[in-house]
Amino acid sequence: MIGNTVCVAIPYKSFKEKIRITKKYQHCKIGIYKDFILVINKED
Numbered sequence: 001m002i003g004n005t006v007c008v009a010i011p012y013k014s015f016k017e018k019i020r021i022t023k024k025y026q027h028c029k030i031g032i033y034k035d036f037i038l039v040i041n042k043e044d
Helices: 015-024
Strands: 007-011 029-032 036-040
Touching (some): 015 036
Antiparallel strands (some): 007 036, 029 036
C-alpha cells in the first residue's frame, strides 16, 4: 500500500483513558466522539 496515513481511530472505554490519549496526541488535531478519538495528522 502506498500513501500517507491521514487519520487513526483510537477506541476508549473510560474518561481517564480518554484524557491519557488526548495528552499523548496533543501535537495532532484531535476529534473526540462517543466511543473513539480521531487523530488527524498535520500536513506541514
